[in-house]
Amino acid sequence: MLEVKNVSYYYKTKREKMILNDVSVNFENGIFYTIIGPSGSGKTTFLSLLAGLDTAIKGEVLYNGEDITKKGLNYHRRHNISLVFQNYNLIDYLTTIENVKLGGNQDAEELLKEVGIGKEYWNRNVLQLSGGQQQRVAIARALASDAQVLLADEPTGNLDERTADEIIELLKKTAHDLGKCVIVVTHSKHLSEEADKVLEIKDGAVYSIR
Structure with a gap:
């Protein structure tokens, strides 16, 4: 589904700091992956490369065997991947259901039911929702897309333990029941x-822990 092939990346500062060094990884549908590593190890950079938000210095990122730059990074972001962020990134002047509809053509009402957002919240401004509810809306918005890859950057970072567990279950369900690559x-x-x-990303390399 998604493949990182011999990718290297470094920041062009006075002294080049290698973040990723000749990394190759394959990702498949129906599997829930996590990427861990020390702060500054390159986790978010790696996710940005997968999302087409940044480009590798060397190597390539492939989607279904095709370099994502061939059709363009905008195409990749619009059709192949959906994103969930730690700070939700919802449109704060829109309602819950309007935010979900921005994600794609899937049934917004059904998606909100799936993620546990009751009908009484659908027409509320998203700023009236709790953090956990906003993250559920962000996941529903991501699922509104037909994209087969869901990328998430610290999706439970702002949540209490109980709410985080509920979000984790949603992510697992997305992989196992919907067959997406998470x-x-x-x-x-x-x-x-x-x-x-x-x-795990460490010292420029990616290791399989489990």
Whole structure:
């Protein structure tokens, strides 16, 4: 589904600091992945490369065997992947259901039911929702897309333990029941333990932990 092939990345500062060094990884549908590693190890950079928000210095990112730059990064972001962020990134002047409809053509009402947002919240401004509710709306928005890859950057970072567990279950369901490829960057040991496969980024390399 999604493949990183011999990718290297570094920041062009006075002294080049290698973030990723000749990394190759394959990701498959129906699997819930987490990516862990020390702060500054390159986890968010790696996710940005998968999302087409940044480009590798060397190597390529492939979607279904095709370099994502061939059809363009905008195409990749619009059709192949959906994103969930730690700070939700909802449109704060829109209602709950309007935010979900922005994600794609899937039934917004059904998606909100799936993620546990009751009808009484659908027409409220999203700022009137709790943090956990906003993250559920963000996941519903991501699922509104037909994209087969869901990428999440610290999706439980701002949530209490109970709410975080509910979000983790939603992510697992997205992979196992909907058959999507779910890739999550996290500092949370608990979240990583719930994944099917765990990758660690350290010293420019990506290791398979489980």
